[in-house]
Amino acid sequence: MQWVFGGGRLKESKKSEEKPRDMKEMTLLEHLMELRDRLKVCLITIGVMTMIMLVFPAQIYSPQELLEGYYKPMVSVVLEILRNTVKPEVMKLIGQTITAPLEIYFIASLVFGLAFSSPVIGYEIFKYVDPALYPHERRMIYPFLSAFLGLFIAGLLFGLYMITPFTFKAMLIFFDLVGAEPVITIMDFYTTILVVTLATGAVFTTPVIMNLLVRVGLLSTKSIGKYRKWIYGGMYIVAAIITPDGGVFANLILLAVFAVLFEGGLIFARRYEKKREEKEEEEEVPEDRCRFCGKPLGGKIFCPSCGRSQV
Secondary structure, X not given: OEEEEOOOOEEEEOOOOOOOOOOOOOOHHHHHHHHHHHHHHHHHHHHHHHHHHHXXXXXXXXXXXXXXXXXXXXXXXXXXXXXXHHXXXXXXXXXXXXXXXXXXXXXXXXXXXXXXXXXXXXXXXXXHHHHHOOHHHHHHHHHHHHHHHHHHHHHHHHHHHHHHHHHHHHHHXXXXXXXXXXXXXXXXXXXXXXXXXXXXXXXXXXXXXXXXXXXXOOOOHHHHXXXXXXHHHHHHHHHXXXXXXXXXXXXXXXXXXXXXXXXXXXXXXXXXXXXXXXXHHHHOOOOXXXXXXXXXXXXXXXXXXXXXXXX
């Protein structure tokens, strides 16, 4: 038995066990140096992408506008797309404080810089962890990551194009009811977009996380089904938090989406749990049964059915 470092994790290795792919023995110092180098790449990428959003001109395909003195950074174009996507026409945005536009400018650049750097960050994490994974771990982790990312991106798009516009439109009803002008601050506007989209994306990953917990044995589908009504109650609370001004109708729409994801994830978890139970039953041979034909022994050394010795 020996301890080896590989791609970001300490493992206990035995010769009789399957070994991780491309396993390389590393000292603790080499292990930390690899982590430092990969973190450095991630930080540099985030810094570069943030600077691009801050200062890179959006008129790269229209150099004539730059020559005429019309300059517009990339972050302003992205923010304009967001405004056109979710803001109702009657709603007006104000800065409220003299520094609010500047804060939005830098915060949005950092957020979008992180978003556009995510492929590089994901690749560095993959290269750091992959050599230490055993084949059976790789077969479990990679489908999980693919499904997690797919559902998270789907949740972001659903939150941006469906939930956020509906929330703002629903807010206008209450403005009319209290006789107020639909004027909100830019900080509140963009914060609402960020919170709603990220929260919706996170909730969309619930089926994948639930399947992973069932697969590793931390949860069972029976226990999940037993507390289904409490889970639905929690879902409604989460839906109300995501759409605080959307009203009951918006909460019910979002709850319906969550319910479809939850029930779908539960069906997949049950299918896996059933396969695992069948596999365990096939591998298990009770002590009072013949290890050749599986018939009851009745306490005898020779099987009454096939006549073979159990010794």
